[in-house]
Amino acid sequence: MGSITLSKVSKVFGAHAVIPSIDLDINNGEFVVFVGPSGCGKSTLLRLIAGLEDVSDGEIVIDGKNATELPPAQRGLSMVFQSYALYPHMSVRSNIGFPLKMANEDKAVIDKKVADAARVLNLTDYLDRKPRQLSGGQRQRVAIGRAIVRQPKAFLFDEPLSNLDAALRVNMRLEISQLHQDLKTTMVYVTHDQVEAMTMADKIVVLNRGRIEQVGSPLDLYHKPDNLFVAGFIGSPRMNFVSGAPAAAYQAHTMGIRPEHLVLSKENGTWAGTVGVAEHLGSDTFLHVNVDNIGTMTARVSGDFAVTHGDRVFLTPDPQRVHRFDDKGLAVR
Amino acid sequence: MATLHTRSAARLMIAPSVLLLLAWMIVPLAMTIYFSFLRYNLLMPGMEEFAGFSNYSYFLTDPAFFQAIFNTLAIVLGVLFITVVGGIALALLLDQPMFGQGIVRILVIAPFLIMPTVAALVWKNMFMNPVNGLFAWIAKLFGLQPFDFLANAPLMSVILIVAWQWLPFATLILLTALQSLDEEQKEAAQMDGAGAWSRFIYLVLPHLSRAITVVILIQTIFLLSVFAEILVTTNGGPGTQSTNLTFLVYAQALLQFDVGGASAGGIIAVILANIVAFFLMRMIGKTLEA
Numbered sequence: 001m002g003s004i005t006l007s008k009v010s011k012v013f014g015a016h017a018v019i020p021s022i023d024l025d026i027n028n029g030e031f032v033v034f035v036g037p038s039g040c041g042k043s044t045l046l047r048l049i050a051g052l053e054d055v056s057d058g059e060i061v062i063d064g065k066n067a068t069e070l071p072p073a074q075r076g077l078s079m080v081f082q083s084y085a086l087y088p089h090m091s092v093r094s095n096i097g098f099p100l101k102m103a104n105e106d107k108a109v110i111d112k113k114v115a116d117a118a119r120v121l122n123l124t125d126y127l128d129r130k131p132r133q134l135s136g137g138q139r140q141r142v143a144i145g146r147a148i149v150r151q152p153k154a155f156l157f158d159e160p161l162s163n164l165d166a167a168l169r170v171n172m173r174l175e176i177s178q179l180h181q182d183l184k185t186t187m188v189y190v191t192h193d194q195v196e197a198m199t200m201a202d203k204i205v206v207l208n209r210g211r212i213e214q215v216g217s218p219l220d221l222y223h224k225p226d227n228l229f230v231a232g233f234i235g236s237p238r239m240n241f242v243s244g245a246p247a248a249a250y251q252a253h254t255m256g257i258r259p260e261h262l263v264l265s266k267e268n269g270t271w272a273g274t275v276g277v278a279e280h281l282g283s284d285t286f287l288h289v290n291v292d293n294i295g296t297m298t299a300r301v302s303g304d305f306a307v308t309h310g311d312r313v314f315l316t317p318d319p320q321r322v323h324r325f326d327d328k329g330l331a332v333r
Numbered sequence: 334m335a336t337l338h339t340r341s342a343a344r345l346m347i348a349p350s351v352l353l354l355l356a357w358m359i360v361p362l363a364m365t366i367y368f369s370f371l372r373y374n375l376l377m378p379g380m381e382e383f384a385g386f387s388n389y390s391y392f393l394t395d396p397a398f399f400q401a402i403f404n405t406l407a408i409v410l411g412v413l414f415i416t417v418v419g420g421i422a423l424a425l426l427l428d429q430p431m432f433g434q435g436i437v438r439i440l441v442i443a444p445f446l447i448m449p450t451v452a453a454l455v456w457k458n459m460f461m462n463p464v465n466g467l468f469a470w471i472a473k474l475f476g477l478q479p480f481d482f483l484a485n486a487p488l489m490s491v492i493l494i495v496a497w498q499w500l501p502f503a504t505l506i507l508l509t510a511l512q513s514l515d516e517e518q519k520e521a522a523q524m525d526g527a528g529a530w531s532r533f534i535y536l537v538l539p540h541l542s543r544a545i546t547v548v549i550l551i552q553t554i555f556l557l558s559v560f561a562e563i564l565v566t567t568n569g570g571p572g573t574q575s576t577n578l579t580f581l582v583y584a585q586a587l588l589q590f591d592v593g594g595a596s597a598g599g600i601i602a603v604i605l606a607n608i609v610a611f612f613l614m615r616m617i618g619k620t621l622e623a
Contacts, residue, residue, distance in 0.1 A: 072524045073524065102526040150525075
């Protein structure tokens with residue numbers, strides 16, 4: 001019931017094509033995350049689906065029906081905005097009930113649905129407060145409550161966690177994932193944070209300059225990136241890229257190796273280098289190593305690998321985990 | 334201002350300006366109160382004598398006084414109604430993206446920059462004049478009898494002229510308030526299925542409430558003392574049909590040369606203005622806190 005299909009959708013502002021042409025299928029019940037650097041068109045794409053922007057060309061099909069020309073309210077989607085966009089003069093109760101009121105629902109029905117949503121989101125005690133009397137996380141939940149009362153075909157999230165502090169963000173991430181498990185409704189989620197994308201998504205859509213670079217499950221993208229962009233974007237710390245002679249040894253123009261797939265040793269290895277900065281996280285240590293004749297590489301080692309600035313170390317890439325790319329930046333498999 | 338010493342020093346520094354302001358207010362007020370208890374007529378110099386409350390009782394029992402109170406309220410409320418409703422409508426229009434937005438906005442503010450006397454004269458002679466006025470010309474175009482605004486509906490005409498002058502002010506304040514409305518809130522309401530009218534009622538109007546209160550407060554202060562427009566157009570007439578409290582005090586003092594009576598009227602006007610201010614401040618306090 002909540003499938004969304006985009007075919008040849010494009011968006012042009014003046015002479016600037018923000019989205020040249022995109023084809024994408026979102027299946028019913030999927031949690032799809034659009035991820036990409038800022039300005040890659042991911043928010044625009046979401047707004048096209050929501051109907052807040054007109055498509056320049058192409059077709060949007062929601063639930064089997066062509067929705068390209070439909071106004072936002074009739075698409076049966078609801079959206080959670082980055083700024084939450086709560087109505088400041090209304091109580092939490094009125095905020096959550098607003099879409100139902102606009103749909104001319106019965107007062108008793110509204111009260112019941114609002115109460116249900118509030119219970120799911122732990123907002124029952126706050127129903128009579130105004131948004132400004134709530135904390136960031138609570139406001140976020142009110143925005144989600146306003147989205148779920150309509151029982152939409154799909155939820156759209158536009159960077160909903162970027163205004164929260166780090167601890168709260170982790171919490172809300174879990175809550176949204178939990179909500180998706182409970183409701184089994186299609187969710188489309190936009191973020192620039194690849195950690196959010198990796199942890200929440202069923203399917204990740206990596207966008208760059210308005211084009212889809214790769215679509216796949218989080219582990220697919222991690223293990224088999226299609227190109228340099230996806231390889232560098234997914235994974236933290238980011239993948240190390242080496243071109244030239246060391247890459248040629250693997251019959252590639254550029255080789256990529258993730259920091260966690262470098263084996264470190266103090267005695268011997270493929271590449272020798274000097275430790276620049278060591279970031280101790282406790283469980284792990286991120287080492288920024290100046291490798292001779294190659295440049296800086298990041299390596300991830302266990303927290304008890306004792307090195308400090310200036311130490312000589314040896315790095316060996318795990319040959320099974322080396323990613324190879326041709327001169328156009330596409331993966332060679 | 335952390336320590337006791339700096340605080341007392343600050344008070345000492347402020348003292349001269351406070352004293353000056355106080356004198357500036359107190360001296361005229363005291364003089365007016367003093368005059369209001371005197372029999373003081375400019376035609377009979379040197380005959381001033383203490384008159385008790387007789388000036389007050391004459392002023393308050395004057396039939397023109399009640400007419401003036403009614404007219405003052407009619408002008409304030411009428412102009413407020415026109416400017417707030419018209420201001421919201423104009424602000425909504427000007428908020429739309431359109432060609433030549435900057436120039437249109439300057440044109441809209443123009444009436445506010447014209448002196449009241451000039452504006453009133455222009456309206457009197459070029460628009461409302463029953464022989465040469467634009468309205469008369471339009472009426473004749475349709476074969477109708479021209480309407481003599483200033484003779485037949487003097488109060489309404491004054492309200493119209495003053496409203497025209499204050500409309501830009503209301504529009505400007507409301508427009509800036511409108512532009513501060515969060516775009517995402519409008520979009521959220523759109524997603525929630527609210528049409529243009531519902532968005533106006535549930536989103537725009539509550540957002541504007543603060544600006545509307547400010548417009549009402551500031552305009553009320555100035556509208557209580559409308560004078561130039563009346564003097565230039567109707568001279569308070571015909572009879573006392575367009576006389577407000579300010580004009581009545583002026584007529585008492587400078588047309589009837591009764592300074593004592595006019596002073597009593599002035600004090601009554603001050604008291605009435607303070608009553609209005611009291612209610613306004615309570616209203617403002619509520620909206621600004623919320």
